[in-house]
Amino acid sequence: MKYAIVESGGKQFRAVEGGTIEVDRLPVESGTKVKLEQVLLLADGENITVGRPLVKDIPVWTMVIEHFKGPKVNIFNYSPKKRIRVKIGHRQNYTRLLVEQIGGSKLVEKEPVKVEKAVEVEAEELTSKAKTETPSPKGKAEKPVKAEPKAETASPKGKKQAAKTPAKAATKSSSRKTTAAKTEPKKSLKGKTAPKKPAAK
Numbered sequence: 001m002k003y004a005i006v007e008s009g010g011k012q013f014r015a016v017e018g019g020t021i022e023v024d025r026l027p028v029e030s031g032t033k034v035k036l037e038q039v040l041l042l043a044d045g046e047n048i049t050v051g052r053p054l055v056k057d058i059p060v061w062t063m064v065i066e067h068f069k070g071p072k073v074n075i076f077n078y079s080p081k082k083r084i085r086v087k088i089g090h091r092q093n094y095t096r097l098l099v100e101q102i103g104g105s106k107l108v109e110k111e112p113v114k115v116e117k118a119v120e121v122e123a124e125e126l127t128s129k130a131k132t133e134t135p136s137p138k139g140k141a142e143k144p145v146k147a148e149p150k151a152e153t154a155s156p157k158g159k160k161q162a163a164k165t166p167a168k169a170a171t172k173s174s175s176r177k178t179t180a181a182k183t184e185p186k187k188s189l190k191g192k193t194a195p196k197k198p199a200a201k
Helices: 113-133 135-192
Strands: 002-008 011-017 020-024 033-036 039-044 047-050 062-067 073-079 084-090 095-100
Touching: 002 020, 002 095, 011 020, 011 095
Parallel strands: none
Antiparallel strands: 002 011, 002 039, 020 095, 033 062, 039 047, 062 095, 073 084
């Protein structure tokens, strides 16, 4: 296993290829390359080289992933019997670095050949699926055939509804006749007048 001890911002970090380290915030935008030259120790398997004070010509190549803040720290100062109470909160700013390479005069950039091939294969599969899923002319001719039985089933319902409507009308007319028959004797009773008494002379 190959790793190096790097110094940044007065602190020492253990850098491993493919891993990340969190250093004090650097004045660099995310996505840029950073070269750390203050290497104190380099270990490559059983071979260990210690710097005096630094290891020469073996920099650590990194890339900035993001800037973030650490956990909040509360600082509380007080003096008893003097009414002095001071509370302060602080969050330290950090930068997360991705260790790409240890050593070498230049950063070796790996070409993503396999990724491009995989993308091409996926595009070919999608095009083949789209061709197979396209609707055939036979399917278009079958659609109106399925709609015909629905129209046939709808017609008997309409007949039933038409048959029901005259029955309802007949019931309404019969009810009106019954009400008229009931009201007629009342009118006849009202028409009758009581016999007048002979006037007293």
